[in-house]
Structure formats: structure tokens, C-alpha cells
Amino acid sequence: MSEQGTQQGEERLHSARAIVWARRRAALSTFWRLYRTQRAGLVGLAILIAITLLTVLAPLYTDEAELRASNAPGGRMESPSTEFWFGTDQTGRSILLMVIWGARVSLQVGVVAAVLAVTLGTLIGMAAAHFGGWISWVLMRLTDWFIVLPNLVLAIALVIALGPSRITIIAAIALTSWASTARVVRAQTMAIEGRPYIERAQALGAGHWHQMTRHVLPNLMPLVLASATLQVSSAILAEASLSFLGLGDPSQPSWGTILERAFDAGAISVGAWWYMLPPGIAILLVVLAFTLCGRAMESVLNPRLRDNT
Known part of the structure; x- marks a missing residue:
């Protein structure tokens, strides 16, 4: 009998897991079906x-060694040509090559910083709404303090204090951009915890961890994902601003670093528009794409916005 009971228990467990995965696949299928109706979101994607x-x-199709000034293949400040589509910089390096490799740094910093900022804001917002009392007061006053402070000024101070590097820039952007997410998550968490199934879970003896991870967080995920997508564009702009001010990682080119070097080389005064325009357009395209995707996700995941479109 014990073996039969164990076997039945395993079958029920597998059946429950199959149901959960079936629901997740159905949710993803529904999300993609609705997302495809958002033309702007498809363009951004x-x-x-x-x-x-x-x-x-x-x-696979470029040589990273050509990013070094000693291996520069072109002449100084050459205008765009068939050999160098975006021209060259003051050392003869290809601007197109610098933009391509700079994207690796800018996107990495933007995505990682946005994920850290949204994660921190989600945790603080959930804790403030769930526990309430003095914990909520302390966390919200801390959030208000970060909202009032200028993000860029605080990020500059952190990078100067810790030293310019990719890790420092990521940490500075994350620590200065989580507050808005925390406020939104707190408000949504308070709305979720007022629903009947949360009261039933509390009556059945569910602890804080069970309530927050099994009931609150799954309902917050659509909001968190949309917020993270929009946060990436802000993080990329912040990285470009810091790098343009000379606080970027000098060993790795990013779009902001390219703009900073172009400004130092006097690209504006000599009319070398090809030095500054490509990285600027790249920043614009990526920020626009993430914004379009984020707005489309908001419309899909928020029934009220979807009904108004």
C-alpha cells in the first residue's frame, strides 16, 4: 500500500507540474498573440x-584588434567612403567598427543596470506594502530621498568616489534609478493584498514568504517586466551621459565614450559630422526600440490600456 501511495503521489505531482507548464505555455501564446497586434512594438522588437x-x-565578421590605435587601418579623420562607411577617427580607426563594438558595452551596462534597479525597487516596494508600519515608513522615506535627488548628479558622485569602470557604472545607475519602480510596486502590491485569495491564504496559515512569492510576485511580474523594459532605455542614456563626461571605462569603447572622444578631438570644429552622428543615432534607435517594446508590453499586460487601444 505504501508503494502504491507513493506512486499515486508522484503521479499527482507530475500532473500538477504538467498543468502549471500548460498554463504557462497558454499565457505565453496569448501574450504573443496580443503583442503581434501592436505594430509599434513589433518595430521596436x-x-x-x-x-x-x-x-x-x-x-565573426570584424577584427577587434583594429580597435587599438596601433592597428588602425585608415588615415586620420577620413570622411565616409566605400572602405570606411562611417569614416575614421583621429587615430584612423573605423567609426563603424567602434559603434558595433561599443554596442556590446552600452547594451550590457543598460540591461544589467536595469535588471538590478528593477529587482531592488521590486523588493523594497513589496516589503513596504506587505509589512507596513515603521518598515514601510523607513523604506518610503528612503525612496522619497532617492526620488528627490538628481539621478545623474548622484551617479557622477558615486563613479568619481569608486573609480570609473564598467561595474561601477552599472552599480551607480542601478542605485540611482530604483526608486520609481519601488513606488509603483508598492501601490500595486497593496492592491493585490486586498484581494480575497490573499485573505484566504492568511487564514490558512500562509507565512510572509509564501504570500509574497506565491501570490503577490506572480501578479506583479507583468508590471515588473514592462518596467524593466522601459528602464533599459534610461540606463543606456545614463551610461552614455557618464561616458560623455569622461567617467566611462577607458579600456572599452561605448557609444558615450565615442561621443566624448569625438568632442575632445574637435570633431565639431573641423566638421567631422561622421564622428558624432553614428553613435548618437545608435543611442536614439536603441532607446526608441526599448521604449516601443515597453509601451507595447504595457498595453498587452494591462487590460485597461488594451481596452482603450
């Missing part, structure tokens, strides 16, 4: 896929 492929596959 296509731009992101194209830029990601060009960035990830860069080692």
Missing part, C-alpha cells in the same frame, strides 16, 4: 533583434 545579432556576431 525588430530593431532590437537586428542590433543584438550585429552585436553578438561582431567577432
